[in-house]
Amino acid sequence: MDVTAIVMAAGEGTRMKSNHAKVSHKILGKPMACWVIDSALAAGCNRVIVVVGSHSDEVRAMIASAYEGTPAAGVVECVEQAERLGTGHAVRCALEATGIDAGPIVVLNGDLPLIQADTIRTFANTVANGTHAGAVLTFTPPAPFGYGRIELAADGSVNRIIEQKDCTPEQDAELLECNAGCYAFDGALLAAHIGEIGNDNAQAEYYLPDMVEILKDHGHAVTIFHCDDYRDGLGVNSRAQLAELTAIARDRINEHLMTEGVTFIDPAQAWISPDATIGRDTVVWPQTHLIGTCRIGEGCQLGPNTRLTNVVAGDNCSLDETVAIDVAIENGVTCGPRCYLRPGTHLLDRAHVGTHVEIKKSTIGVGSKVPHLSYIGDTTMGAGVNVGAGSITCNYDGKNKHATTIGDRTFIGSDTMMVAPVNIGDDAITGASSCITRDVPSGALAVERNDQRIIEGYTEKRRARL
CATH class of the missing domain: 3.90.550.10 (Spore Coat Polysaccharide Biosynthesis Protein SpsA; Chain A)
Incomplete structure (x- = not known):
């Protein structure tokens, strides 16, 4: 018909x-x-x-x-x-x-x-x-x-x-x-x-x-x-009615998901898109927002304070205080608290993105970790990589974006600046506070530092001038 x-x-x-x-x-x-x-x-x-x-x-x-x-x-x-x-x-x-x-x-x-x-x-x-x-x-x-x-x-x-x-x-x-x-x-x-x-x-x-x-x-x-x-x-003719129907839609969706095996700590504080799916045994914490066509696997922890837009996530992931947009996340991934995943990001199995980390248009390899206070953009990262705190891929020259490649099992020392385009090989190490501007061969140590100067008595002399 x-x-x-x-x-x-x-x-x-x-x-x-x-x-x-x-x-x-x-x-x-x-x-x-x-x-x-x-x-x-x-x-x-x-x-x-x-x-x-x-x-x-x-x-x-x-x-x-x-x-x-x-x-x-x-x-x-x-x-x-x-x-x-x-x-x-x-x-x-x-x-x-x-x-x-x-x-x-x-x-x-x-x-x-x-x-x-x-x-x-x-x-x-x-x-x-x-x-x-x-x-x-x-x-x-x-x-x-x-x-x-x-x-x-x-x-x-x-x-x-x-x-x-x-x-x-x-x-x-x-x-x-x-x-x-x-x-x-x-x-x-x-x-x-x-x-x-x-x-x-x-x-x-x-x-x-x-x-x-x-x-x-x-x-x-x-x-x-x-x-x-x-x-x-019920129709919408005012902002108040818009809010009322939003609450009803939220309750309908969350009630259905609970019948399918999803746990909500507080169903009134989770806003799930009608186009989203969530697997069984996933726990949704308060102040969690799923927007657009999110696909969340089983056994995950979502939130608290997490906003996902068009995100696909596998099983057994933990996304705590995470904002993610147009992102693919594999199994066993942990994110947050307080991380930002921008479009084009792909986190492979067991990757970890930690506190105050921003990832943009990058692949983070199997078991690799970007634990805290770092920015990774336009990067392909291999498996088993550890990125020390405060490290940055300098991917933008003011006009164009450039790529960084980091090989398997590489150790990026804290406060490393990787000036793209640059390739860092497998099993390499960068010394803390290095500015890497040239390719690093596999198995090599790259250290870039100026000599440290010590000026004795500087504080007393400075005070005398003030």
């Missing part, structure tokens, strides 16, 4: 008080619209049409960045709503631009980030067999005030949708079925009748909910689909 999803992402979002599109604001590091798109893709929608309008260039760029080079790139597309004339007009723009006129069509709000794939899949099925021409996604939130209410007919079909401002006190108290703002339609009937939505209202806009009455007037049945989990229907 071919299912089309139309994601509404054209709104201004004025209550966010932002210079950016509302749907571009992130939950756990991922833009809201991408949560909805991903759920639609996971539900099996074979085409996802994103209607853009306000900040359209920003939204288009965001979607291109998220899906370019993935299988979804051929499924997700954007359609421009040049004039924002209401939700009905937005859907009409999508249909006219794509020519879609058949199959189930689900219309989803781009600011409904918690809607789940199973909800979308079952929602679409309500209009798949021809019994119903349309369906309204409904839910029962703990605090229904502010949501449109659904009045049902005796046979369970939708009688009408009553906006909050139009509810009488009795309706406000009795009608607890709320409109989530999402709709499923028989595609052929939607395409045939979308042009009948009028704009005879105070805002002179074309409202998609009017399709309920239009379909009924043509003798078609419209039903509801109730979300078992009310959180699927």
